[in-house]
Amino acid sequence: MQMKLLPSPEQAAALEATLRACNRVAAHVSRTAFETGVTDRNGLQKLVYADIKATFGLSAQPAVRVVKKVVDAYGALAASLKAGRLGAPGARRYRKAIGSPVTFRPDAAQPFDDRCLSWQMDARTVSIWTVDGRMRGIRYTGSPDQLKTLAEYRKGESDLVQRDGKWFLIATCDIPDPEVYEPADWIGVDRGIVNLATTSDGTNHQGRRLNRYRRWQARKRAELQARQSRSATRRLARRAKKEHRHATHVNHRISKEIVSVAQRTGRGIAVEQLDGIRDRVRLRRDQRGTLSTWPFHQLGQHLAYKARRAGVPFVEVDPAYTSQRCPRCGHTERANRPExxxxxxxxxxxxxxxxxxxxxxxxxxxxxxxxxxxxxxxxPA
Known part of the structure; x- marks a missing residue:
């Protein structure tokens, strides 16, 4: 649950100094882990704990959280290497990833547990450890649903995040899943490139406005890439974040509407299992950019978790020949789809x-x- 903080200028300065101090320590711990090859929590903490307190002046619990952050980063790197997300062992990205320590931005997120951070739900304030001492009375805000969920289900650590000059706490909430009902029928969802989602009811979640937006973004991206300047690179990064937020918003809106219809009509939701879609399909040249820049898998993830939270049955089915098979007679042939x-x-x-x-x-x-x-x-017999 993302809660927005409303710190005063003095509180914001203390939070920024805390993030920078913790990430300096994280960089030091990462170098130690890379040089020694020790990436398990207990072993790494024995190596660096005394040095962190003596050299950098961090308190005991923040020092432990920094070590845990570094251990998690190396665990995520190992998982990416094993899954092949950084290429084969001889690939350039693979060699670069294993050839240097994991780095941390000066303003990277920092986790806090209940010893370093406490929530005052009635007053809507938090008390958090900083390098300038315990900072109390930092106000936070959110929607009524967010505040209710936070008060009822918050559990575990929270991450302090600074984004575009704004401060957030990402709180972990353990929400129990409601019981899944027996569906009266199903809503089949076909995901695609031209039409993001089309349901078996005939509802088409796409439009000219979204297509125009995507084409306009592609043109602007090409113009900035052609300039090859530092300012163009910075603008490209900002534009990429904006486009990603827009895509996430559209996927949220589509999935919310589909889940709402399924819940209201007592039906379940079925989607195609699209693992490896980029490796399976062959596209025209003008479609490749669309496939690469739209998070199709994210739409399925949104459908899955929203359905789980609403108690709506959700299944993934075999996608083979769904666009070539006749639902009335069962005849399957590529010629069934002339266009x-x-x-x-x-x-x-x-x-x-x-x-x-x-x-x-x-x-x-x-x-x-x-x-x-x-x-x-x-x-059993």
Whole structure:
């Protein structure tokens, strides 16, 4: 849960000094971990704990949190290397990642546990450890739903974040999942490039406005890249963040609407399992940028967690031939889709929008998959 802090100028200065001090220590601990090869928490803490307190003057608990932050960073790096997200072992990105210590920005987020940070829910203030001492009475704000969730379910550590001159606390909330109901039917969701999401009900979540926005962003990006200046690079970074926020907002809005319809009608949500879509599909040259710049997987993640929070059944089904299979007669053939937007069965003549037909096929597969998942397990003989 992201809560916005409203510090005074003096409080903001103390928070900024705290972030910079903690990240200086994190950089030192990271160098030690890289040079010694010790990346487990207990071993690394034994190596650096006394030095952190003596040289950098951090209190005991903040020093422990900094060590844990470094250990988590090396754990994330190891997971990325193992998953191949940085290329093969001989790749340039792979060699660069393992050839130097993990670095931390001066304003990188810093975790705080309940010994370093306390919440006063009634007063809507926090008390937090800083390098200038305990800072009390820092106000925070949020929507009514956020404040209610924070008060009821906050648990564990919180991260102090500075973003564009604003301060936030990212609080961990442990929210229990409601019981999933038995669905009366399913809403099949087909995700695509031209139409972000098309449901089996025929609802198409796309529009000319969004297409124009994406094309405009691509033109501006190309213009800035052609300049090859430092200011253009900085503007590109700001524009990338803005475009990412816009994409996240659109995915949130689409997923919220689909989950709301499913909950209101007592149905479940079914999507295609799109793992590795960028490796499977072959696109025209003008479509490659669209595929690379839109977070399709994020839409599925939003659907999954919003459905879980609402108690709506959610399943992923096999995506094979959903756009080529006729939902009425079952005939599957590439020629059933003569054009990108149109489906026309060569056997029975069923015709309609291709994405809508794919959504219906996803819905039909969810019906079979749910029966299999919920079937009782036979008792052993």
């Amino acid at each position: 990108r937007h149109r489906f026309s069965c060569r056997r029975c003549g069923l015709a309609g929008p291709a994405d809508h037909v794919a959504g219906v096929n996803v819905r039909n597969r969810a019906r079979s998959a749910w029966v299999f998942v919920t079937a009782p397990v036979p008792a």
